[in-house]
Amino acid sequence: MHDWTISVEQAEADHFSQLNHSYVCIKQFLKAPETAIGFASLQNFAAITPQYPGIRAPLPKAVSTDWLHALTPMLDSAFGRTDDGWEIQAWFSLVTARPQDLIPMQRFPHVDGTDPNQLAMMLYLNETDHGGTGFFRHRSTGFEALTDENFPAYRNALQADVQKSGLPDAAYVTDGAPYFEMIHKSTGAFNEAIFYRGNVLHSGIIDNSAELSADPRKGRLTINAFFRPSAKP
Secondary structure (H helix, E strand, C coil): CCCCCECCCCEEEEEECCCCEEEEEECCCECCHHHHHHHHCCCCCECCCCCCCEEEEECCHHHHHHHHHHHHHHHHHHHCCCCCCEEEEEEEEEECCCHHHCCHHHHCCECCCCCCCCEEEEEECCCCCCCCEEEEEECCCCCCECCCCCHHHHHHHHHHHHHHHCCCCCCCCCCCCCCEEEEEECCCCCCEEEEEECCECEEECCCCCCCCCCCCCCCCEEEEEEEEECCCC
8 A cells, every 4th residue: 555644743834035935844744755756657748848957757646635634734824815715737857858858948047927815835855966956046136036027127137137138058047047046955865855935046055066857766767747727606
């Protein structure tokens, strides 16, 4: 019997930057992390979107539903209660693209959307040389989180940055230079989960000199999830 039990006993709620972005870190998230790794090793991973530099496979719906029930009190406390509860979408992810093969959009920090009510989770299930997740401020605008209102100004400013100084070299984001500065980062420790608003600029901290395996037992395996306020019936 697979054990997908999670624990929020070691949840630590915090904030980062002068803008006080909400952030939660939970250590020892899975009771039996080997269950998830073993299950992932049997899945058919595939490229899903051009934005993500790797491959993904869905997490079983029953598992994500059980997790949502267990996580809802923490999400409500740290990020604010929603009128109709939360919805979840979750999948396994493996970063596999070689640094030299990254397309321009993959060389910058990104957001998952401009809705501040959409939350994200990263659960690190690897013990590679790769790091966790970094959060960034765009230097020329000062923006750390993107909304429908400020996104046009951000897009125009970033285009101006690139026109003036060129695209970053084909490599994964490290400290964010020259157009961004890092304002916070997670350690990416094994079996550690972090939660944050998806509209804050962020990027995986990937070692550009380390191997990126497509084997879930050897690569940078994570479980990613989005939480959105439930749509009204």
